[in-house]
Amino acid sequence: MIRIAVLGAGRIGRIHAANAAANPRCRLVAVADVVAEAAASLANSTGCEAASDPAATLARADIDAVVIGTPTDTHVALLLEAARRGKAVLCEKPVDLDIRKVADAEAEIARLGARVMVAFNRRFDPGMAAVHRAIAAGAIGTVRQVVITSRDPAPPPLSYIASSGGIFRDMTIHDFDLARWLLGEEPREVFATASTLVDPAIGAAGDFDTLMVLMRTASGRQCHINNSRQCAYGYDQRIEVFGAAGMLLNDNLRPSTLRRYNVDETEAREPLLNFFLERYAEAYRLELDAFLAAIEGGTAMPLTVEDGRRALRLADAALASAASGRTVTV
Amino acid sequence: MIRIAVLGAGRIGRIHAANAAANPRCRLVAVADVVAEAAASLANSTGCEAASDPAATLARADIDAVVIGTPTDTHVALLLEAARRGKAVLCEKPVDLDIRKVADAEAEIARLGARVMVAFNRRFDPGMAAVHRAIAAGAIGTVRQVVITSRDPAPPPLSYIASSGGIFRDMTIHDFDLARWLLGEEPREVFATASTLVDPAIGAAGDFDTLMVLMRTASGRQCHINNSRQCAYGYDQRIEVFGAAGMLLNDNLRPSTLRRYNVDETEAREPLLNFFLERYAEAYRLELDAFLAAIEGGTAMPLTVEDGRRALRLADAALASAASGRTVTV
C-alpha cells in the first residue's frame, strides 16, 4: 500500500487529504503545513500525523508519495526536493507562474527520472473524460472545432488576484489544458481579447475579468475559450467538441435532477453546483486514484510537468495577444 | 382536385376550412353553418361560398368530400346523409355520445360502402406519429406499458360540460384512441378513479375534473391515462411507451426553444403551447391531408367509425368503473 503525505492544509490540501484517507490504494501518513493549527486540524479529521515543516516531511523514509498543495511559489522547490528523494509527486497547478522555472524543473525531473504528475483536475471529471473517450473511439470523426466555457460564480479577493499571475495563468490555464487534450493537436496560433466588465478594481489591479480566446492548430483545427470571473447562475463549466461526424457536449452539474413547472416556466432546474470543490469533487477523487494507479502499475503519469509547461505557454501567449491585438505564434 | 365543403364554422370548423383552403390536394368550395354570419365570415377569409344549411350543402353535385364540424348531436345525421350521397366524410369526434347510435351508423356506412374518417387529430401530431412509427420499426421491441398524460389548461364553461357527455367521453376519449393505437392490442379490462379537485361546480354538474385510468389487454399489456381539467403550466400532452427493448417519449411543445438561466434557476423554458388549436395546428393540417390522400389514392381511411366506437366503448367502461370501483371488462 502506497504511503502518502499531503503538503498544504488549505482548501485544496483538505480535498486531497480526505480523498487519500478514503482511497484503498494508499495510506495517508501525514499532512504538513507551516500553519501548525491547520495541519493539526486536518490530521485529526483524517486520522493521520500532523507536521509543520513540509520539507522535513519529504525526508521521511516511510513516505512513498506526496501531494503538493502549498502556495504556488513553493511548488518547484518542494517538487524537486521530493523528486530527489525518490518520492512520486502529484503537484497542484500551476507548477510555477514563470515558464523558465517550469522548463528548468521539467529538465531536472527528466534527469532524475522522477515520477511527477501535474494536477489538472478537469481531465478526470466523468463527463470530460467521457467526451475524450468518445473522441478516441471515433464517435465524431476528426475534430474540427472545440468550444470551452468556464465562468466562475464570483471573483476571488483582490489580494488573490494580485498574486495569481493574472486570469490567463490562473483561470484560463485549465481551459488551455483541456483545449490541448481535446484538440488532439498542439495549438500553434493564439489570439485573445479581454475586458474588465465585472469589477473595475480588477482592471485597476492590472488584470481582466472577462475574456475570449481563439486558437488554431497546424492542421487548421480551431478552439474557442470564454471566461468570466462572475456568473449569476453558478459555476459554468461546459465543453463542446465538433467533428466531421458529429458533436459531443458536456453539460453542467446541479444539486439534483429536479425540474419545476408553473405558470411562468417549465423545465426549470436548480442553479449550478458552486464552486469547484463541489463541481469537481468526483474529479479530485479520480485524479488522485489515477496518480496512485500509475505508481502501483509502474505506468506513465497521465499528466506531466510538460503538460503544465505547455498550458502555461498558451496562457503567456494569450496575455501577449490581448495586449498587442495580434495572433501570437507558439 | 377534390372539391370539399366544411360544415360548421365554429372553432374547429375554422381550423379545417383554413387548412382546406391551403391544401393543394383540394379546393374549398363552401362552408356552411346555421349561424349565417359565422359562415359568411369564414367564407370571406378563406375565399369560398357561404351557406346556412349544412344539409343542403350535402346535396350539391360539385362537392366530393365534406368535413363535419357541427355540434355533436348533428354528426350522425349529417354523416349518413353525406354517405348516402357518395361524399367522402371527415367527421369530428365524437361521432355521437350514445354508443348504440355510433354502432348503427357504423353498420349503415358498411352497408353503403361509404368512405368515412373519424377525426382523432392526435394520431397525426408529428411527435405522436414518430412514436408510432418507431414502435412499428421495432425500436423498443414488444410494448409492455403505455402512460398517457393529458391535462387541459382550464376547464370549459359549465354549459359545455353539461352537454359534453362527461369528461371520459369528451376529453379522455382522445387518450383511449391513443391507447389502442400505441398498445397495438385492444384493452380488455378498464379501471378508473375520478375526483373533483378543480371546481366543485363540475362535481355538482355530475362530472369529474381529475381522473386516472388503468387498462389491460388480453396479453397483459398495461396502460395508464391521467387527465386534469386544469393545468397551471399550459396544455400538457405527453406519451410514454415502454417496451422490452427501450422506451419512447413524446414531449410537449412550447412557443420557442428559449432557455433561461439566472440566480434562481437554469434551463427554464416557456410555459406550454395553449391550447389544442395551437398545440395540434400541425396535426390538424396533416389529418386533413391524410383524409385527402386516402380519397386520391383510393386507399383505406386511416381512422374509421369503428375506431370512434371502440374509443367510446372504453370511455363508457371507464365511467362505469369509476362508479362501481370494479374493473369493467370490454
Add this chain to the structure above:
Amino acid sequence: MIRIAVLGAGRIGRIHAANAAANPRCRLVAVADVVAEAAASLANSTGCEAASDPAATLARADIDAVVIGTPTDTHVALLLEAARRGKAVLCEKPVDLDIRKVADAEAEIARLGARVMVAFNRRFDPGMAAVHRAIAAGAIGTVRQVVITSRDPAPPPLSYIASSGGIFRDMTIHDFDLARWLLGEEPREVFATASTLVDPAIGAAGDFDTLMVLMRTASGRQCHINNSRQCAYGYDQRIEVFGAAGMLLNDNLRPSTLRRYNVDETEAREPLLNFFLERYAEAYRLELDAFLAAIEGGTAMPLTVEDGRRALRLADAALASAASGRTVTV
C-alpha cells in the same frame, strides 16, 4: 460519538458499513454476519471488528446503535432484541412480510419507547427530497396527482423471488412509501393490475413482473405507480407530482452529463445508472446521516415502523386487488 454496529455483511450491509466508517457522527465498532468470512472481509475493509453472531453483538455495552441488514425473516427478532437493550435501530425494509408481525413489533417498540427507524432509502435521494421540499414550500399548490415510475434493469434470481413476498411487497413497497410521502394524505382506495411479460418462470413461481397501481386518498388525490422487473436502458426511477399551481419532476441519474450528436441522433445521453447501489449511493449516505442526526439531537426518527407497516398494508391491498379486479379499501 455514536458507536455503531452493522448486522449483515451482504450487499446492503456493505453499503451501510462503508457509510458508517466514513461518517463523522459515528464510529463503526463491529460488523456481524453468520457467514464469518463475509464479516471478516467487511471488517477488514472498513477497519472494525468482525463477529459471527449478530445477536451477541447486540449484547455489547460499547454499542449505541445498530443497522440491521440481515435477511428479512430475522429483522423483527433482532430489532426487538436491540430495542430491549436500548440501542437505536436502523432496520432495512421490509420489517417483515407478515403485517401482523410488523404491527406487533410496532406495539412493542412503543411500549419500550425505543428509537427505531425503517430504511426507505429513496426519501433521502437529493432529487426526491428536493421534490418533497418544494411541495412543502408551496411551489405547486395542493397536490392532485402523483406518478411514480420504478423499473429494475433485470429480474432477480428465481430463488430470490420465491422468498421475496412477491413484487408488491418486495419492489413496489418503496413506491407505496413514496406515494404516502408525496401525496401528503393516506391512500384509502387501492387498485392494481399485474402481468407476467418479462419471464414466464416468474409467473410460474406465482409472482408478476409488470404492474400498474392506482390509489386515491380521502380528499380525492390520485396516484399511479408502474413497475417492471426488466428495463433495457437501466434503472428507471422517476417521480412526477402535479398540483394546482404546477408540476415537479425528478429525473434519472446517468454516469455523466455527456450528450452525443451524430447523423442519426442528437442529445443522446448514456444509459441510466444501474442499479440501486449506484443510483442511490448518495441516498444511503444521507439516510444513515439522518438516523445519526436524530440520535444526536434526540429528535424523532424521520421514518418509523409505522411507515413500514403502512407501506406493507398498501402492498397487501394491491396484491388482493390484482387478484380480485376490485378496489381494496384500506
Add this chain to the structure above:
Amino acid sequence: MIRIAVLGAGRIGRIHAANAAANPRCRLVAVADVVAEAAASLANSTGCEAASDPAATLARADIDAVVIGTPTDTHVALLLEAARRGKAVLCEKPVDLDIRKVADAEAEIARLGARVMVAFNRRFDPGMAAVHRAIAAGAIGTVRQVVITSRDPAPPPLSYIASSGGIFRDMTIHDFDLARWLLGEEPREVFATASTLVDPAIGAAGDFDTLMVLMRTASGRQCHINNSRQCAYGYDQRIEVFGAAGMLLNDNLRPSTLRRYNVDETEAREPLLNFFLERYAEAYRLELDAFLAAIEGGTAMPLTVEDGRRALRLADAALASAASGRTVTV
C-alpha cells in the same frame, strides 16, 4: 390591402411568394423571373400572375410593394428602381457584395425617402426574437458575451461558392447581423481565423469552410461566432447571450419532440431540421409580416440597408483579419 409582387422565382422567391399568398395583410399580384417557366409555375401554385421581366413588373401601378429575391448582382438596380417608383421593398441579403455599392444605395434611398427593408430572416425566428425580447426586458442584466453557432449541413456547389463572395460575406453575414443585434453595441474590433477542413476544393477556390470569429465592442462586450460548411447532425443554429444577471440560450429545432431510450442511450432526439427553408419557415413568415405591418402602420422598417452595410463591413473586416492574423478595427 397591400398589393405585392415577388421578383425571383428561385428557392427564396418561392418561400416569399407562398407566404405572401397566405398573409391576410397583402394580396400577391405577380411573380416575375427571367426564367419564364419558373415564374409560371410559381404563379400557378400561388394563384397570381406570372411575368418574365422583373424590371417591368416594377413599373406597374397596381403594385405597392416588392420582394427582391433575384440573384445578388441584380439587387441594387432593382431596389433603386423600385424605390424611385415609390414601392416599399423587402430585399434579400446581401444587398451587394461590394460595400461601396451598398453605401451608395443607402445614400440614394435616404435621398428618396424610400422604404426599404433588408431580409435578415433570423431576427424573426421565434426563439431568436424571444432572446432579444428577454434581453430588452432586463432578464440577464448587461450583456457581456455572445456566442453564435452556425453550421450548414453540407457545403453548396463549388459554382455557388465561386460567386458567393466567400464564406464571411455569404454565411457569416447572418451571424454578424445577429451579433450587432444581440450585443446592443457596434463591434469595433474584429478577429478571425479560418481553415479548409471539409473539402480541399473549397480552399482551391480561394474560400474557407470552417471558421471562428472574435469581436469586441467599445465598452468591452465580446462575441464569438463559429461556422462550418458541413455538419453531420443537421443545420446547427444556436445562440447564447451571457449577462451580468444570467444567460439566455436558443436551441435548435427538430422534426418532433420524440425522445428514444434503449440499451445504448437515453434521451436521444432526432437530427436537426435541415435546412434553412425548414428551420426558418416561421421566421420567413414573420419577416414578411413585419415588413407588411411597417407599411400598414407607417412605422420604421425593422431592418434597413444600413444594417446590411454594417454586417457586410464586419464580414470584410473578418476576411482581412483572417488573412493578416491581426485585429481589424471597424
